[in-house]
Amino acid sequence: MTPRADADELTEQPRVPLSRRRVLRAAVGLADRDGLGSLTMRRLAQELGVEAMSLYHHVANKDAVFDGLVEVILGEVMAAVEEVEAPSPEKDWQGALRARILAAREVLLRHRWAPRVLESRTTGSPAFIAYMDHVVGLLREGGFSFDLAHRALHVLGSRALGFTQELFRPDGAQTADAEAAAMMERMADRYPNLAGMLADAVHDDPDGTLGFCDDQFEFEFALDLILEGLERRRAAAS
Template identity: 85%
Template sequence: MTPRTDADELIEQPRVPLSRRRVLRAAVELADRDGLDSLTMRRLAQEVGVEAMSLYHHVANKEAVFDGVVEVIIGEIMAAVEEVQAPSPDEDWQAALRARILAAREVFLRHRWAPQVFETRTSASPVVIGYLDHVVAILRAGGFSFDLAHRALHVLGSRALGFTQELFQPDGAQTANAAAAAMMEQMADRFPNIVGMLAEAMHDDPDGTLGFCDDQFEFEFALDLILEGLERRRAAAS
């Protein structure tokens, strides 16, 4: 009998079966590596090593892939918030919610393309509703009425999930800095307040949304203003 070799065993190892979860994880990895525009059914099929038609047994179309990607991201967020060290909501609801939101933001910072997907969904999926249910639970534990908790969700908007849409999102910091410098030079007379603000705010931050804004600081600054304002409303209603 011919002895078996390592190569024979390698050849005989079964392939990982295709599943919806495997397809969606591959979609996230593809978008992380090559950007959201790369996420086509053809590229996704190549990513998992199958013909494109095989994908349709697990995801109906590209929109179904995007819906599934939302599930994957929310799953990562829920895992992240489970690890958060924060006071219980009935002791300090602001600290509890702030920690949860910033943990969610860390997930979106790993998948910077993901907000574009969330913003294009026309209805809230059960996983998103489940996440927001936890947010409302924190508010309720902190003494919010259902009415004020409802208004709080409207005020927080996408910030409750850990991201927010900026006024401008240029492709890169260098381009943004160049554009800002050109605007400041050419439009100082026409837009003196904006130009004055930019001149005051300008600093070197290659990770900033505009190239000169520390978007993590700005996110936390706005979040704190919202939480402090909501606390004043909650206290006044007590």
Template identity: 80%
Template sequence: MTEQPRIPLSRRRVLRAAVALADRDGLGSLTMRRLAQEVGVEAMSLYHHVANKEAVFDGIVEVILGEIMAAVEHAEAPPPERDWQAALRAQILAARDVFLRHRWAPQVLESRSTTSPLVIAYYDHVVAVLRAGGFSYDLAHRALHVLGSRALGFTQELFTPDSAQPGEAGAGNGAADAGGHTAADAGAAELMEQMADQFPNLAGMLAEAVHNDPDGTLGFCDDQFEFEFALDLILEGLERRRTAGH
């Protein structure tokens, strides 16, 4: 039997393996030791390609953003000159699809202390769509503030039951049990119980939200319907401001 050639270790291979490990076992599983096992080498071999665990996090942000840029490029949308709302909506939902494949990724992206050039490139593309749609630079600037992380396909919600940092044990890593329930689900339920007497209106609202969408998508309240509902409100409001000369 012919032995299969060994794939040489590279930074790209290490980072792809890190993404696969986080997808399969959750962000909390992403240690240098586990990553070395994933690619079949000794842990010391990794340091020729990634300096440390933080470098791995920086690298997987690059991988995810690269996927987003590719998804945006292939998204089906009209030219922004003809319909900027549809063009930007398609771009944002294409980016969101990538995050839905890697549900831990928003947490890592928001934890970085420096902004990736790929994030800047993405937002430059957003501004290009707005400008092609007739926005002044001033209104485009305001639009970016309104959209925030929603422009990338996810939102930072008001109530997040799990606030641990990336890499900490059990930290919001998206790992689910056999029934698909995560630690965040348990935290959400506990939070609502604690709130019920003191804050009955919020507790009732959140209980109904979780009941109507038990699976969620990228966060506690950030489900697809709510995301698209808010996105459409923003785009419609921006169009009114654009046509009125803001």
């Protein structure tokens, strides 16, 4: 009679082989959960349940992991951009580009650490080049010359990928109303213009605080200004 198999053997699931893709997806998950600073080869190996040395068969070092993060994030961006509902660029290039940029932004809002990586590692990345080629193609379909499309990329900067460096960090700590009033009072003599701006913002939104910036609103406001300005230039050159 054939010996009865052990119950553990029957329920044991086969181990998923380690691969570069699996390593990078684990790195994204770790950064999403614990922040970019948590991403070390040791922590990544623990996340995958392997020895750290096993990782080096798939990623040469930590720099290679960060290069891979760019690939993963931009891959998600391209997928989101391709799926978004938007007008054709021939009919409405502003609407077409705006929808794609906001789709890219949704990806980056899921991975709030991603801008730090993208800012330092996009040069020469095939995924980055492919995305920017897509943007230029859309502008060309919308009637842009190569020269104006070139300038549009400079004006858009990182905003083309859905993020920007903000002068005021909207995700910072919120300041209580009493503290906001005291801060404005201290600032009034030395920095009258900033104090006036902040006082006006609080007056318009009396329940608000010095953390009054709506990150999404400010992003879309600036994006629309850029797109409207580019359209005036495009129309004038036609």
